[in-house]
Amino acid sequence: MTNSAALIAEARTHLGGPPGPLRVGRDPVNLPMVHHWCQALDDQNQAYLDEEFAAETRGHLIAPPGMLQTWTMDAPRGAELMGSNDHVNRLLDEAGYTSVVAVNYEHEYVRELQHGERISVRSSAEDLSEEKKTGLGLGYFTTVKHEYLTDDGEVIGIGRMRLLKFKPPAAAPEVGARPTPAIGRDNQFFWDGVQAGELRIGSCNACQTLHHPPQPICRACGSTDMGHTVSTGKGVVYSHVTHHYPKLQGVELPHTVLLVELEEGVRLVSEWATAAKPETTYVGQQVQVSFTPVPGGELRPTFTAVS
Numbered sequence: 403m404t405n406s407a408a409l410i411a412e413a414r415t416h417l418g419g420p421p422g423p424l425r426v427g428r429d430p431v432n433l434p435m436v437h438h439w440c441q442a443l444d445d446q447n448q449a450y451l452d453e454e455f456a457a458e459t460r461g462h463l464i465a466p467p468g469m470l471q472t473w474t475m476d477a478p479r480g481a482e483l484m485g486s487n488d489h490v491n492r493l494l495d496e497a498g499y500t501s502v503v504a505v506n507y508e509h510e511y512v513r514e515l516q517h518g519e520r521i522s523v524r525s526s527a528e529d530l531s532e533e534k535k536t537g538l539g540l541g542y543f544t545t546v547k548h549e550y551l552t553d554d555g556e557v558i559g560i561g562r563m564r565l566l567k568f569k570p571p572a573a574a575p576e577v578g579a580r581p582t583p584a585i586g587r588d589n590q591f592f593w594d595g596v597q598a599g600e601l602r603i604g605s606c607n608a609c610q611t612l613h614h615p616p617q618p619i620c621r622a623c624g625s626t627d628m629g630h631t632v633s634t635g636k637g638v639v640y641s642h643v644t645h646h647y648p649k650l651q652g653v654e655l656p657h658t659v660l661l662v663e664l665e666e667g668v669r670l671v672s673e674w675a676t677a678a679k680p681e682t683t684y685v686g687q688q689v690q691v692s693f694t695p696v697p698g699g700e701l702r703p704t705f706t707a708v709s
């Protein structure tokens with residue numbers, strides 16, 4: 403038996419074993435938290451929020467059952483490994499399955515919760531699959547049983563969380579070359595313009611509405627009679643994101659992706675002409691188009707900051 407197989411075999415001996423220490427929720431079931439939840443999910447069940455309605459129908463306000471996990475989310479975690487689930491995780495880590503992703507969480511509700519009740523949780527290892535080949539890598543699905551209890555020790559709900567513990571890939575993959583534009587009948591004018599040093603914007607010959615990216619039909623009037631105009635190339639950074647991963651051949655990371663709003667009113671996705679630090683990019687920054695060759699020599703529309 404390999405070392406890894408021995409560790410997995412040992413992990414199996416912990417299935418159904420004792421739970422870890424009880425973790426006590428910081429705040430009891432309370433109206434402000436219920437309120438936030440209902441607002442976020444647009445849940446208008448009166449039994450959660452309307453004291454009068456709740457008193458008539460339930461005798462008291464109740465909490466949405468789906469909030470089960472939230473009552474103990476901020477409960478402090480002990481540093482010591484004590485429960486069966488902690489042992490399973492430790493052994494999987496030692497066997498090299500160090501990455502983790504949550505798969506699903508199944509709830510079982512025993513009864514409705516009243517405001518003021520304090521909820522605790524304890525976790526134990528319930529199941530461990532055979533080794534599976536997944537899109538993320540080789541791994542094992544584990545099922546952790548969470549028992550939710552009141553201060554009296556009454557179990558009021560059970561959660562079963564399935565996780566995938568998997569071996570991270572040895573090195574970050576490089577995902578091929580920088581994509582080249584797909585040029586067709588509708589956007590030929592745009593790319594011809596770029597090679598000619600012009601930033602062209604599609605415009606409707608019937609109603610003069612501007613469109614970018616180029617498209618065959620006017621969104622405003624439905625006409626298929628499309629022409630183009632040449633932009634001044636002046637605009638502002640409307641938004642930006644920073645690409646850190648995955649690696650892309652010929653692109654220096656981190657790479658700033660710009661959404662530029664041109665003074666003509668349309669927006670286009672672009673980048674800086676030269677590698678610029680993400681922290682120097684800001685919304686509202688004034689920019690001017692420039693045309694920069696990519697490896698291979700083709701030009702791309704890029705932007706430079708206007709000071």
Ligand SMILES: [Zn+2]
Binds near residue numbers: 611621623624625
């Ligand atoms: Zn039109």
